[in-house]
Amino acid sequence: MTVPRALLLLLALALPAAAQEKTIPVARATEDAASPDAAAWARVPAVRVPLQPAFPGHPYISGTPVTAEIDVQALRAGRNLHLRLAWRDATADAEMRDTARFADAVAVQFPVNGRADTTPFMGDARRPVHIWHWRADGRTQQLLARGFGTAAPLPAGALRAQARRTQAGWAVVLTRPLRARTGNLEGRRTMPIAFAAWDGANGERDGFKAVTLEWWRLRF
Amino acid sequence: MVIDLNKCIGCQTCTLACKTQWTDRRGREFMYWNHVETKPGQGYPRDWENAGGGWDGDRLKPGRLPRLAEDYGIPADFNYETALFQEGSGPLRPTAPMQWGPNWEEDQGAGEYPNGYFFYLPRLCNHCSKPACLAACPRQAIYKREADGIVLIDQARCRGYRYCVAACPYKKIYFNPTAGRSEKCLFCYPRVEKGTPQACAYQCVGRARHVSYLDDEEGAVHRLVQGWQVALPLHPEHGTQPNVYYVPPLSPATFDAAGRPTGTPRIPEGYLVQLFGEPVKAALAVLAREIAKRERGEASALMDLLIAYRHGDMFRLTPPRG
Numbered sequence: 001m002t003v004p005r006a007l008l009l010l011l012a013l014a015l016p017a018a019a020q021e022k023t024i025p026v027a028r029a030t031e032d033a034a035s036p037d038a039a040a041w042a043r044v045p046a047v048r049v050p051l052q053p054a055f056p057g058h059p060y061i062s063g064t065p066v067t068a069e070i071d072v073q074a075l076r077a078g079r080n081l082h083l084r085l086a087w088r089d090a091t092a093d094a095e096m097r098d099t100a101r102f103a104d105a106v107a108v109q110f111p112v113n114g115r116a117d118t119t120p121f122m123g124d125a126r127r128p129v130h131i132w133h134w135r136a137d138g139r140t141q142q143l144l145a146r147g148f149g150t151a152a153p154l155p156a157g158a159l160r161a162q163a164r165r166t167q168a169g170w171a172v173v174l175t176r177p178l179r180a181r182t183g184n185l186e187g188r189r190t191m192p193i194a195f196a197a198w199d200g201a202n203g204e205r206d207g208f209k210a211v212t213l214e215w216w217r218l219r220f
Numbered sequence: 221m222v223i224d225l226n227k228c229i230g231c232q233t234c235t236l237a238c239k240t241q242w243t244d245r246r247g248r249e250f251m252y253w254n255h256v257e258t259k260p261g262q263g264y265p266r267d268w269e270n271a272g273g274g275w276d277g278d279r280l281k282p283g284r285l286p287r288l289a290e291d292y293g294i295p296a297d298f299n300y301e302t303a304l305f306q307e308g309s310g311p312l313r314p315t316a317p318m319q320w321g322p323n324w325e326e327d328q329g330a331g332e333y334p335n336g337y338f339f340y341l342p343r344l345c346n347h348c349s350k351p352a353c354l355a356a357c358p359r360q361a362i363y364k365r366e367a368d369g370i371v372l373i374d375q376a377r378c379r380g381y382r383y384c385v386a387a388c389p390y391k392k393i394y395f396n397p398t399a400g401r402s403e404k405c406l407f408c409y410p411r412v413e414k415g416t417p418q419a420c421a422y423q424c425v426g427r428a429r430h431v432s433y434l435d436d437e438e439g440a441v442h443r444l445v446q447g448w449q450v451a452l453p454l455h456p457e458h459g460t461q462p463n464v465y466y467v468p469p470l471s472p473a474t475f476d477a478a479g480r481p482t483g484t485p486r487i488p489e490g491y492l493v494q495l496f497g498e499p500v501k502a503a504l505a506v507l508a509r510e511i512a513k514r515e516r517g518e519a520s521a522l523m524d525l526l527i528a529y530r531h532g533d534m535f536r537l538t539p540p541r542g
Binding site: 057058059060061062096097099100113139148149150151152205206207 | 279292355356357360380381
């Protein structure tokens, strides 16, 4: 399969300068914030993260994803990092019971080496990425990817998710201890982060998704 | 594999042999890796012949995902408790209406009396030489085994994206909503590896299925496909190069208004061309010629092969040397 590598290269070269602006501050709290309704979230400013269609990575993947933006809040409470992700989605697709339907989903991605020179497009063989993936049927997984089509679940880890339907769509809080064997966040001042959303009603899955085309930065 | 449609009686023994072996539980209840549908008809899943997929040259064509209730059909529960054990409770019926199912159009067929017609078409994964499913998977979860050509889905790699389902023009890959992954006919590889033929073929009471390597010159498949050229792939226009071949069905002549046979077969040749392409005309002619020989009391090696006097002769599972 021919990947337009020139396009990837152009995008990759454009990254470092742009990344400076795109910062999500991590607030601190003492109480637990694992629920999207936790009181602590009222005090944390949300950063609106615009999304674009992902480069699909395979010629059979086609379509225009519908999610335009995610509101992101980040909170450090004790040993945990909580990420609250809220986005518009007109229909709740929270089941996988039909052969022709897909579930809504959201994910965040980090470079395993912690550096923004990792490609945000699923990483590559030398610089993998680490993904927290929530799906609306309740499945929450951590994945490791080394390029398109390689995402593989990590052994069951300590990632948890709580989700709620809002008037406009979904609010999901992903919670994980900062310290971890893969994707360790403890002791970091900043960490590149990328986002993705899938609208199940639009048939979105895999590389058919809305994403950030460049790294954002979590600032602890 | 070659399936002789003149010998298929639509008994579904193959379907059940497959189902009890592979798909009777855990999200597979609606799945029939092997099934027999009645033609003409929309088949199973419903309208699969218009659901896209396959190749346009070297480009994959888009395809549609069949829906569970509407296109496959959700297997019904029946009111056994009341119908069988409560007096006056009425007949045995499904507890909820079904919308579709395998061979939903049983014996429906086409044509008007006295010239109605139908025939049975057993279908399974074609284990194609150029599998669209394999090419459509963004995760390389589908592979074709070098040694025997069997196409399999690596369940550890599959994440249930279903591009393979869309890309298969025969709609012979099924998404298992319980497992969250896609599944398909394995060509009974665990049996084949022990020298036992595929369950669907071995259990066929009509002796309609022959299994051997295409390049095994002594095997029935080679002789029927390349020698006699009476076995053809289904819908070859999709470009996937199927490895299941069919001996097309002959049919009795239509009757004219006076009730006299016309000499024109009831199954329109044009319909068989739609299914098997232009070569079906020559295949039917060869079959008719060889049948006529036997009717005259002459020998026909082709008829002997298709009759399959000895069950064991129908299966040659050892790859040819060289």
